[in-house]
Amino acid sequence: MAKGFYTDTTVCIGCKACQVACHQWNGLPAEEPGERELTGDSYDNTGTLSALNWRHVKFIEQIPEDRHQNGFLDGSRWLMMSDVCKHCVHAGCLEVCPTGAIIRTEFDSVFIQTDVCNGCRACLAACPFGVVDIGSDGKAHKCTLCYDRLQHGMEPACAQACPTDSIRFGEVSELMALAEQRAADLGAHGIQAQIYGKDDIVGGLNCFYLLVDKPEVYGLPAKPELPSSNVAAALGGSAATAALLAITGAVSFRKRRMDDMSRDESAPEDEP
Amino acid sequence: MGSNFAECHPVGFRWVMKAKERGCKVIHIDPRFTRTSAMADLHVAIRSGSDIAFLGGLVNYILTNDRWFKEYVVAYTNAATIVAPEYQDSEDLDGLFSGYDPEGRVYDTSSWAYAGTAAGTPNMGHGAKSANEPHSKEGNPGMDLRRYPPRSDPTLQDPHCVFQILKRHYARYTPEMVASICGCTPAEFDIVARTLCDNSGRERTSAFAYAVGWTQHTVGVQYIRTAGIVQALLGNIGRPGGGIMALRGHATIQGSTDIATLYNLLPGYLTAPSVQIPDHDTLEGWLRREMPTTGWWANGRKYMVSFLKAWYGDAARADNEWGYQLLPKNVGDHSHMPMFVAMHEGVVKGFMAIGQNPAVGGQNAVYQRAGLANLDWMVARDIFMTETADFWRAPDVKDPSAIQTEVFFLPAATVPEMDGSFTNTQRLLQWHDKGVESPGDCRSDLWFTHHLYQRLRALYQGSTNPNDVPFLSLTWDFEEEGPRREPKAESILKEVNGYTLPDRVPVAAFADLKDDGSTVSGAWIYTGVYPKDGVNKAASRNGDDWVALGWGFAWPANRHILYNRASADPSGRPWSERKKYVWWSEDEKQWVGYDIPDFQVTKPPSYRGVWSRGGMDALDGTDAFIMKPDGKAWLFAPSGLVDGPMPTHYEPWEGPGANALYKAAPRNPVAKLFNVVGNRYIDPGDAAFPIVISTYRLTEHHLSGVMSRWVPWLAELQPELFVELSPELARERGIGNTDWVTVATPRTAIECKALVTRRLKPFQVMGRTVHQVGMPWHWGYRGIVTGAVVNTLASLVGDPNVTIHEGKAFMCQLHAGRRAEEVARGLPDRALPLPHVGRRERQAAEAMIDRGITLAEQASSLDELVVKEPAPYLPLDAPIGVYHG
């Protein structure tokens, strides 16, 4: 039962609540507190997915120069899209990880066990989407699909925070059906929308998108490639290893999370 | 229009997106292409300050193209009512309505009344008569309709009937005129008008959503009035999917109007008494003036007496006007801007900033800060050390020791740390429970207010000074809980709801309130939220996908759509099956439907009102607008407004040029002006400040930034102040994206980064190019991310009805580079951070006067009065705007 995201970019209002919810839940600090500068790239001031930004909202202004003639009536668009780890069905990062730090979980998501990761950076090059990043601890980081929340029957923090349901979490096959329907509805109103992340994209993305322009416009590769051509052959072997590691990894991760929680709860009341 | 719904109300916008998914058309009309425009089916850009022209154009379009909803308009609006023959329109008087007094800059509004109700009636005054008079209740009915109902002509042919007046008034608002004033094209206007009309009528309804983009103008109230006219003509009021939604800026800003943090209102929209209104000398006079004898407000006496019992308990008796004289009385306009002028004048000496940050949020913020510097004391209560709390060490204060104000900072609890209710934009009360205990000395607002009263009371106890009687007469018996002695929020809710005396049983509905002192109600409109002991409807969470009557509590009486009688036709049948909502059931002999009927539930549609009986009996079974004395929606407002019975296009106080419609009165002739040092205005079309500027908010930050600039996760999302400008203007001024820019107005100059974007565009206004820029105003000199205070650029100038400022449309100049200091120095009367007559001088002068009086009293001969010491230096002849510390 693969879990994932269907991100409908046509209803994303660029509020960045998903970015903030992700930071909050995962205890990710803001980057260089107070020292960020205005990038001038529309309303995007965090730039890319990174070790600290596991979600990143992109802003693409498409407004013709001659908008004086007809106002913003013709062809003016401001596309917004919340990017995230795709939790690929064939994950390049997982495939190349030499230590087995990257595992596939019981939710079919791709999870980095930071305590196993040795910071070799192989996964960085292997991810066709530039998702994985090395943090200041020297280890690889990316979206966990809120593994700890899923284990407790909760939906990921970003999906819960999204006010317009641009981010929908659930069973990938069900989400795909929703997306197909949405694309058809939009098509009936003259809006061309495509799903990015079916089988044609590295064998399918558990976190896929509904786009209204070419993938490149959103900074997504039109034809992403996995690092090696023999990935498919290697998949069988690594899956078994992954399953084993998944159990130990998941247990240690959950324990850490629970320890953190109980520590929080026992904090004295009036501590400043 | 007038709102950036998606960015500033993202959670509410969820429902717009849901509606859009179901086929709803979303139109956004705004100077900028924003995140809301990105979601809309259609975006039309118009220049800031031109919305009445656009909306007036819609009125004209609806009337000339015969798109109005005839049955609805004739039955439910005052279209047929005859207006006094003395009335003269702004179209006849070049921008002025009849009754204008140019010297006092006020209107005598008596000629705007309905025919036959004006002449010879002493209490025709409605709303404030002059700039200094406090405002009356919004929409105060006030008219003397005591003896006769207004005359009407249901054929709408009488030249003095509202319909004909309306037609004449908006006849010049053609698509071409709209385009010329607003800077859009006639085609853009046409597609909006057509879409709106096509989606209104029996089968369909349309809604307007606005926010401070409409209110913050010198004609702010009239902006919303124009939308009211459009919606009434299209039959979009009181019906599902219709209405005009005020998107309120804070989680419970609606609640703070209902339970009246405004100086001119008592809780539940009862007018606060004023010494300037002679009728307010007595309770009877107050009732006569404020409460009409027909319509729902005829119950006003019950609400007022129950309110007085809530505040004064046993001290409110039949033989002392129910304690009416214990109420504090206004002596003028005590709203925000006049309060800061009064600080400069030394009239206001102490100030409490509770969850408010005027050093960032206040218009002409440097001037407002200088007001704080002239205080004896100030209390700031907030969750962080705000710019206001720290105003005395602002970067532009060279010598903090020159400021003598004694400042207290009290740490406040945040919302998750307290129980309480939010009243949101659609009047829905939702309870929130405390999640965690606040740390250290941080306390809830309730705790602070409760214990402040207790401590003050201890100090006043035993006083024989008659001035202290009102304070000592207040009832204050809220339950406390926990070791911190936190007042129980539900016990306050119970008083707000109301209960009977002496047994203190909660009142279930405001219909049960009495005027004989046997009931208490802190705010009658909230009655029903706490109908039984232990039952808090604000906390109920039984939602559904429809009207959701089981979720929270919508005042009044849990009605979700006001005036919903109008969702049925005059005979009580739904206008259409699709838009069925509340209707008359012949079987049950009562109004039924999906919502609580906003009507007397057993009054049949066929009922004919008997005027002489007064109250609701005076109104027909078709008079859906029960809060109005005539039961009609007002296309023409015969009372309640001080700047015209119908909206008309005035340019902003600082605008780019001439008014295309009027020469004599191009701007609101009764706008509230503050001609004080450090608040210079420019004339329309001043070449030194040619660019229209609007200020606004971003999703990433909240208001003055107290709840966002101190939060690293939010701060990094919009780390720096910027000005948004079009590439065309940027090219003209040699400004590149992310370059430093200096923005100047007559008040001051500030520096920020440039965000060059095609989302802004130059406008063609009356044949010439007008540039517009915009600036979010979240930054200040404290917090994790800092930046210049944008509101320092705006002036103190106000709408005459409610004294809201004009932060949404004024004029500026742009210079490339960081030149703020140099540019500001060149301004003839810029605002300075210290008052131009300092506190020390004021104190010295006061001391000298006191000493003189003492000397005079003690002197036995004239010789003794010869002053033997040098007088302290008083800089009364000092050049304007220069501080002599």
Ligand code: SF4
């Ligand atoms: S699923 Fe969790 S970790 Fe991944 S982006 Fe969303 S909030 Fe962040």
Ligand code: SF4
């Ligand atoms: S929370 Fe939802 S609407 Fe907001 S930016 Fe993220 S995906 Fe878009």
